[in-house]
Amino acid sequence: MAAIKGITARLRALLFPRAAEKALNDEIEFHLEQETEKNVRLGMSRAEARRHALVQFGGLTQTREAHHDVYAARPVEEFVADTRYTLRTMRRTPALAAAAILTLALGVGANTAIFSAVNAVILRPLPFPKPEQLYMLWEENPEKGWYKEVAAPANMFDWKEQVASFADVMGYADAFGASTLSDGGEPTIVKPAFGTGNFFSVLGARAALGRTFTDAETWRTDQSVAVLSHRLWRDRFGSDPRVIGRTIQLDGSPVQVVGVMPASFAYPNDGVDLWQPWRWNPNNRQQVFFRRAHWVSVVARLKPGVTQETADAQLQAVVKRLQRDYPQTNKAMGAGMTPLHEFLIGDTRLPLLVLLGAVGLLLLIACANVGNLMLVKAAGREREAALRLALGAGRRRLIRQALTESLVTSVVGSAAGLALGWWGTRALQAIQPAGMLRVSRFEFDWVVLAYVLAITTVSGLLFGIAPALWSSRRLPLDALKEGGRGGSDSRRIRRWGERLVIGEVALALMLSVGAGLLVRSLLHLEHVDPGFDPNGVLAAKLVLPGGRYDTGEKVLSFFTRLEERLRGIPGVQGVGGVSQLSLDNSGYTSDFIVEGWPAGTYGSEVAHRRVTPDYFKVMKTPVIAGRAITAEDRPNSPQVVVINEAFAHKHFKGQDPIGKRITFNKELDSTSTWNTIVGVVKSQHQTKLSLEPQIEVFEPLAQSETNGMFMVLRTAGDPASLGPAVRRTVAELDRSLALESIRTMNEVRAQSLARERFLTTLLLLFASVGLALAVVGVYGVMAQMARRRVREMGIRLALGAQANDVRWLVVRNGLRLVVFGLVIGTVGALLATRLMQTLLYGVASKDPLTFVAVSAVLVVTAVVATWVPATFASRADPATALRAE
Amino acid sequence: MQQPPSSDVLRGTLDLLILKTLTLEPMHGWGIGQRIQQMSRGVLDANQGSLYPAFQRLEQKGWIDSEWRTTENNRRAKYYRLTAAGRRAVGTEAANWRRYVEAVEFILQTT
Numbered sequence: 001m002a003a004i005k006g007i008t009a010r011l012r013a014l015l016f017p018r019a020a021e022k023a024l025n026d027e028i029e030f031h032l033e034q035e036t037e038k039n040v041r042l043g044m045s046r047a048e049a050r051r052h053a054l055v056q057f058g059g060l061t062q063t064r065e066a067h068h069d070v071y072a073a074r075p076v077e078e079f080v081a082d083t084r085y086t087l088r089t090m091r092r093t094p095a096l097a098a099a100a101i102l103t104l105a106l107g108v109g110a111n112t113a114i115f116s117a118v119n120a121v122i123l124r125p126l127p128f129p130k131p132e133q134l135y136m137l138w139e140e141n142p143e144k145g146w147y148k149e150v151a152a153p154a155n156m157f158d159w160k161e162q163v164a165s166f167a168d169v170m171g172y173a174d175a176f177g178a179s180t181l182s183d184g185g186e187p188t189i190v191k192p193a194f195g196t197g198n199f200f201s202v203l204g205a206r207a208a209l210g211r212t213f214t215d216a217e218t219w220r221t222d223q224s225v226a227v228l229s230h231r232l233w234r235d236r237f238g239s240d241p242r243v244i245g246r247t248i249q250l251d252g253s254p255v256q257v258v259g260v261m262p263a264s265f266a267y268p269n270d271g272v273d274l275w276q277p278w279r280w281n282p283n284n285r286q287q288v289f290f291r292r293a294h295w296v297s298v299v300a301r302l303k304p305g306v307t308q309e310t311a312d313a314q315l316q317a318v319v320k321r322l323q324r325d326y327p328q329t330n331k332a333m334g335a336g337m338t339p340l341h342e343f344l345i346g347d348t349r350l351p352l353l354v355l356l357g358a359v360g361l362l363l364l365i366a367c368a369n370v371g372n373l374m375l376v377k378a379a380g381r382e383r384e385a386a387l388r389l390a391l392g393a394g395r396r397r398l399i400r401q402a403l404t405e406s407l408v409t410s411v412v413g414s415a416a417g418l419a420l421g422w423w424g425t426r427a428l429q430a431i432q433p434a435g436m437l438r439v440s441r442f443e444f445d446w447v448v449l450a451y452v453l454a455i456t457t458v459s460g461l462l463f464g465i466a467p468a469l470w471s472s473r474r475l476p477l478d479a480l481k482e483g484g485r486g487g488s489d490s491r492r493i494r495r496w497g498e499r500l501v502i503g504e505v506a507l508a509l510m511l512s513v514g515a516g517l518l519v520r521s522l523l524h525l526e527h528v529d530p531g532f533d534p535n536g537v538l539a540a541k542l543v544l545p546g547g548r549y550d551t552g553e554k555v556l557s558f559f560t561r562l563e564e565r566l567r568g569i570p571g572v573q574g575v576g577g578v579s580q581l582s583l584d585n586s587g588y589t590s591d592f593i594v595e596g597w598p599a600g601t602y603g604s605e606v607a608h609r610r611v612t613p614d615y616f617k618v619m620k621t622p623v624i625a626g627r628a629i630t631a632e633d634r635p636n637s638p639q640v641v642v643i644n645e646a647f648a649h650k651h652f653k654g655q656d657p658i659g660k661r662i663t664f665n666k667e668l669d670s671t672s673t674w675n676t677i678v679g680v681v682k683s684q685h686q687t688k689l690s691l692e693p694q695i696e697v698f699e700p701l702a703q704s705e706t707n708g709m710f711m712v713l714r715t716a717g718d719p720a721s722l723g724p725a726v727r728r729t730v731a732e733l734d735r736s737l738a739l740e741s742i743r744t745m746n747e748v749r750a751q752s753l754a755r756e757r758f759l760t761t762l763l764l765l766f767a768s769v770g771l772a773l774a775v776v777g778v779y780g781v782m783a784q785m786a787r788r789r790v791r792e793m794g795i796r797l798a799l800g801a802q803a804n805d806v807r808w809l810v811v812r813n814g815l816r817l818v819v820f821g822l823v824i825g826t827v828g829a830l831l832a833t834r835l836m837q838t839l840l841y842g843v844a845s846k847d848p849l850t851f852v853a854v855s856a857v858l859v860v861t862a863v864v865a866t867w868v869p870a871t872f873a874s875r876a877d878p879a880t881a882l883r884a885e
Numbered sequence: 886m887q888q889p890p891s892s893d894v895l896r897g898t899l900d901l902l903i904l905k906t907l908t909l910e911p912m913h914g915w916g917i918g919q920r921i922q923q924m925s926r927g928v929l930d931a932n933q934g935s936l937y938p939a940f941q942r943l944e945q946k947g948w949i950d951s952e953w954r955t956t957e958n959n960r961r962a963k964y965y966r967l968t969a970a971g972r973r974a975v976g977t978e979a980a981n982w983r984r985y986v987e988a989v990e991f992i993l994q995t996t
Contacts, residue, residue, distance in 0.1 A: 024937070027914060027963045031933065034915040058934035 024064065032057060078397070082404035089377075090409075096377065097409070100370045104413025105420050106769055107366030108455060110359040112421020112444075113428050115451050118352050120442030126341050127264060129204040130301075135308070136343035137169070137298040137315070143332040144604045146294075148343070151335070153284070154291035155322060156298045159335070162318045165311035167303045170195060170202040171296040174268050177543060177708060178740040181236070182249045187738040190232060190273035192250070197277045200227070202301050203267060209233075210244040210259030217277040224255045224279065230263035232273040250276075251545035252736060268297070269435055291329040293588070299340060312337055328666070348436060351759045354514070354836055358766045361511045363459060365770050368504050369777040370413070371463030372497065374406055376784060378467035379493050399468045406464025407457070414456035421452070431761075433754030466496055494788070497781040498817055505821025506828060508767075508774035509858055513829040515767035516850040517836065517843055518760040524842035525753055530583055531644075531684035531693060532619035534745035538719035539581055540726050541740040543708040552635065552705040559701060559709055562733055563612060569725045571717050576615035577701060577709045583745075583752040586686035586694060593668060594651065595661040602666045603651060607686060607696040610704050616642075616681055618714045619745075624648075626658040626679030633700040640700065642679040647695035662697070675699070688752055690841040712745070719744045759839065771861070779865035782814050786869035798878035806874040807867075814866030815859070822855050899939050901982055904967065904975045907949060911966035913956070914940065940965060948974050 032053045039049030054060070090097035125131045137159060138148040153171060160169035172195030181190045197219075200212035212227055228243070237243045247254045255276070266272065284290045302311055315335060322330045378385075385398055425442065549555050559577055566575040580587040587609045593602045616628045624645060633640050641662065648657050661674040675697075683693035701709070713722055723742050730737050743751075750757075793806050833845040843850070906912065906920045918933045943949045948971030954964045967975070 023963070026961070027937065030913065030960065030962045031915040031918075033960075035933070038919075056933055060934065063934040063937050 021064075028057070028060065028063070078400065079404060082401045083408050085401075086405045086408040089405075090412075093377075096373055100373050100409050101413045101416055103366045103369050103373075103773060104410060104459070105416035106773070107359075107363035107459070108414045108417025108452065109420030109424055110362050110766060110769070111455055112418055112448065112452055113424030114352070114355045114359045116421070116425045116442050116444060116448045117428055117437055118356055119445070119447050119451070121345055121348055121352060121437050123447060124445075126344075130304075131341060132339070133167070133302045133304070134203070134340040135300045135302065135311070135337040136340050137300050137335060137337050138343075139294060140334040140336060141332050142334075148336070148338070148346075150294050151296050151298045152291045152294045152329070152333075153280070153296050155330070155333070155335070156296055157285060158322055159298070159300070159315060159318055162321075163300075163311065163314045165303055165306040165314050166300045168198055168202050169298060169300045170198045171298045172196070172199055172268060173295060174297055179250045180252075180543075180545065180736065180738050182252070182736055183236075187736055188236070189738050189740050190250075191271050192226075193268060193272040193275050194278050195275060199275065199277070202299055204301075205261065205265050205267070207259035208262040209241055210257070212259055212261075213275075213277045217279070219280055219282045220277070221279050221281055224250075224253060225258045225277065226250070226255045227259040227261060227275045228257060229261055229273050229275075230265070233260045251543075252547045253545070271435070288329065291326055300337065308337065308339075350835075350839060351436075351755070354759070354839065355762055355766075357832065358511055358514060358763055358770075361507050362766050362770045362773075363455060364462075365504055365507045365511075365773045365777065367459045367463045368500050368507070369773050369780070370406075370409065370459075371466055372500050372777060372780050372784075374402075374409070374463055374467040375493065375496055376780075378402065402468035403461070403464045406467065407460040410456050410460030410464075414452060414459075418452055431758065433751070433758050436755055436758065494785060497785055501778050501781050501814070501817040502821040502824065504774040504777045505818050505858060505862065506825035508771050509822055509825030509854060510829045510832055511763075511767045511770040512854040512857065513825075513850055514833060514836065515760070515763040516854045517833055517840055517845065517847060518756075518763050520843045520847060520850055521840040522753070522756050522760045525689045525756060528685070528689040530689060530749060531682050532582060532621045532745075534749045536715050536717075536719055537618065537745035538713045538715070538722050538726065538742065539710045539745055539748060540713075540723075540730075540742040541581075541708065541710045542730060542737055543740055544737070546707055549707055555705045555707055556635070556702055558733065559612065562711065562730065563614075565729045565733065566711060566713060566726065569713075569722060569729065571715045572713050572722065573716060574614050574618040574714045576618040576712050577610075577612035578615050578712060579610040579701075579706050579709055580686070581710045581712075581748060582619075582684040582686060583689065583748050584687070587696075589694075590664045591666040592662055592664050592697075593666070593672075595663075595674060603695075605694065606647065606664070607694045608664075609696065609698050610701045610706050610709075611642075611698045612701050612709075615698075615712065618712050619684070620714075621684060622682050624680045624682060625656070626677070628679055628681065629698065629700045633702055635702050637703075639673060639675040639703055640678045641675045642681055642698040643677055644681055644683040644693060644696040644698075646683040646693045647697065648680045650695055689749075690756075708740075719746075756839075756841075771858075774858075775861045775865050778814070778818070778862055779868065782810070782866045783869040783872070785813070786810050786873040790873060793873045794878045797874075803874040807870040810870035810873055811863065811866045814862060814870075818859060818862040822858060826851060826855070898982070899935065900943060901975075901978045903936070903939055903943060903965075904948065904971055904978060907965060907967045908972070908975055911964045913962040913964050915962075917965070943971070946974075947971075 032050070035053035035056060036046070036049045039052050040046060044052060057063070126134065128134065137151065137156070139151045139155070140147045140149065151171070156169060156171045160166060163169075172193060174193070178189045179192050180187045182188075195213075197213040197215045197217035200206070201215070206212065207227060208230065210227075213225065217225065226248070228237070233239060233243060243257050244259065245256065247256050249255070261275075300311075302308075315337060319333070319335045323333065388398065389395070422444065425444070429437075429442065544555055544558060549558060563575045563577065566572060586607050589605045589607050591602050591604050592606050611629055613629050613631045613633070616623060623642075625648075626642075629640070629642055643657060651657075652660070657677045657680060660677050662677060663672045663674050665672050681698070683696070685691065685693050686696065711726070713719065713726065715722055726742065727739055730739060789810070793809075796806055796809075797803070829851070830846055837845045902921050903917055906917050906924070909920075912920065914936055915933075918936055940949065940951070944951060944965075948968060949965045950968050951963050951965050953961055956962050
């Protein structure tokens with residue numbers, strides 16, 4: 001209460017300074033009149049009484065001043081005056097101001113952009129009600145080396161029904177290919193997501209229009225429904241609300257639209273155009289395949305108040321029971337749960353945090369540079385400060401002024417940085433590899449603004465503290481005696497400068513080493529042999545709708561005719577087909593037994609792909625032993641497979657695999673069919689260049705049909721130019737088909753490295769800016785020092801020193817600092833880069849080559865940065881130099 | 886010219902005297918000055934000008950409150966009165982002062 005009264009008094013004085021002043025005057029006048037009257041009563045004349053009263057009162061002005069000081073108005077007035085003063089000096093020295101503002105803008109801009117991504121991806125909770133109750137359920141299997149893998153649907157339903165802590169459990173499939181939407185007009189490719197009927201209700205998402213799915217729709221095979229994304233509804237259906245209830249054609253089958261989601265809903269990712277329930281046959285639950293194939297992402301919502309520990313304990317009990325009840329499929333199958341948000345950002349977190357660390361270092365370098373600029377400015381005004389101290393200005397007052405100055409600089413710089421950051425945020429959204437940041441649009445929100453405000457204040461204080469202390473600490477007498485000529489040497493300024501150089505070099509080294517390691521890692525990856533020649537190859541994916549292509553013969557005949565036609569396109573040298581593209585996605589995996597192995601032994605995790613006869617020839621993947629798939633491998637001829645080199649190495653050490661027979665089960669039974677291994681081909685990297693090729697078998701498409709195939713075409717010219725002809729050819733065969741994707745193999749290869757390249761590019765950019773700033777900073781400090789030593793150099797030259805000696809003196813001094821900085825930076829980098837190890841390929845986090853190369857670059861740039869001022873100093877004409885003082 | 890009280894001790898003393906004076910009744914600035922002078926039998930003839938910054942200080946601490954009123958002679962004057970917090974403060978401030986005096990007295994006696 002008392003405090004509030006005090007504050008209102010202050011506020012009143014601040015807001016109505018005139019009124020406050022008048023009140024005081026009235027009060028004093030009243031006092032004086034009373035006193036005068038008292039004096040008159042005591043027998044004085046009126047004039048004398050008044051004079052006496054004034055004397056008795058003491059200094060009128062002093063009282064007014066003191067009164068004024070007590071109020072908050074004073075600091076505020078001073079702040080305004082200091083701010084004005086700062087803006088005025090900025091205008092007077094625009095180059096200096098521009099340098100400081102630009103430097104800060106770079107630092108703050110980079111921070112803003114990266115932090116807005118960190119905020120959107122990591123900090124902001126998932127956009128669902130009570131997101132903390134959502135958990136990703138996953139499976140693990142030590143036998144197969146699985147960890148946090150997708151689950152088998154039958155297991156999901158058992159968890160849903162038997163774990164009491166789960167309010168509900170839903171499943172969905174990510175990356176489920178594409179569908180062709182033909183609804184009148186041109187057939188278009190849309191990306192569907194499939195899930196259980198409670199997909200939306202578990203997340204707590206409501207439809208913007210119409211309804212979402214019902215739980216029962218998981219099992220309803222008699223009707224087909226879909227919920228549209230806001231984007232598809234807008235782009236394809238012109239935001240027409242009458243779309244609800246309408247029947248559209250998806251892959252040639254009728255589907256009824258029942259709802260439209262709001263624009264904000266984008267799960268599992270914002271590439272999804274529409275959602276469909278699975279429509280499983282209720283009998284599936286008794287089928288072994290429902291427990292054997294693992295392909296469902298499972299999300300559970302906990303009951304309110306239930307902890308993860310409780311739920312996990314119950315889940316483990318169910319897992320144990322399933323292992324006992326279904327040994328054939330679940331013997332080694334474990335399961336676990338991770339908070340959904342944490343699970344989703346799993347592999348994005350580290351790259352983002354590395355980037356955040358990098359921009360943090362960048363900001364520190366920027367602060368050091370601006371700090372140096374401010375220091376130079378403060379040193380130039382040393383005499384002014386001394387004079388003010390001598391005239392009775394408080395030290396606090398001077399410190400406050402210096403801090404105000406740096407804060408104003410910081411605010412102006414940050415405003416520019418915010419603009420740069422806004423642009424950077426846009427750029428980041430545009431260049432991020434598809435799906436990496438999960439959130440493809442992020443805006444500034446109050447968290448980002450608060451962060452920018454915080455770094456603005458902190459950096460303002462950081463680079464302002466040195467000049468502030470500097471301007472106040474000196475004894476006025478000393479400064480005035482030195483006459484503002486900088487004295488023989490202002491040791492304190494020099495020491496600050498030296499520290500800045502050391503610090504900047506250390507920071508620049510850390511930043512550059514980080515970037516250097518990533519560059520080396522990327523170069524390694526670029527040189528990894530993918531197992532095929534991506535040059536001159538175009539890959540086009542198409543999926544034949546199961547409705548019309550319902551038999552193996554139809555599928556096979558279509559692809560055979562298509563290959564035939566594609567070969568006819570001018571410039572095409574060869575055409576093949578494969579069910580999954582290398583460096584894009586691996587096929588499904590299975591267990592296997594090789595004939596002749598002891599009973600009970602089996603292998604795990606062999607990948608499967610279907611190929612047409614010319615596939616290996618088109619990809620230029622050499623056949624190492626035996627033969628490739630040929631046109632003679634027909635549906636009814638003996639079943640054959642080709643294996644990759646990795647398989648031969650791992651499971652046929654020293655033996656010839658050709659002619660061996662293999663089956664893809666864990667146990668032999670009556671349904672097991674034997675496939676003869678007829679050839680070994682060089683291993684292709686299935687998913688990423690950074691991962692060793694998996695063991696793999698290739699089956700002839702003719703003996704194992706699938707509706708989705710990538711057609712690969714080799715040409716001597718530019719493969720991308722074949723696109724239109726390929727589309728035309730497909731349309732000639734079946735007008736309702738649309739290509740799901742069409743990319744050159746080099747694009748596929750580049751996309752598989754997109755994350756690495758993204759991170760490397762950004763870090764390289766930040767490191768370059770950081771290095772440039774550091775070089776400018778080092779140059780600035782060295783130039784300043786050299787200038788301060790001009791007189792000394794003059795004396796040395798006068799005493800007979802050679803220009804070279806003098807130059808070397810300055811350079812040596814600079815190098816000493818640089819080396820010092822390198823040592824500190826190396827220690828820092830060794831600690832920091834350890835965290836990056838998992839992002840690196842083929843390079844150790846303490847890779848000596850990177851450290852040496854980066855240090856060398858820094859030394860060379862530092863020598864250049866010191867050489868120029870050194871040359872300047874060595875040219876000093878002794879006479880002028882001495883007189884200059 | 887007299888020096889305004891500058892040390893914290895003197896400043897604290899003046900504040901205490903003002904508070905003590907106001908425990909009797911609300912008063913205007915001049916009245917407070919007169920009362921202090923009278924009560925101290927003329928010993929404490931404080932620089933009257935220094936009273937006013939002291940009023941602001943006390944007002945900001947929330948110990949006193951002010952309002953413009955008319956005097957018996959029909960003049961407008963600013964009257965100060967003690968707030969509840971101020972009444973509490975008189976007790977603690979007085980106790981502090983007594984401790985201080987005792988300490989000084991003790992030193993004077995023993996040396």
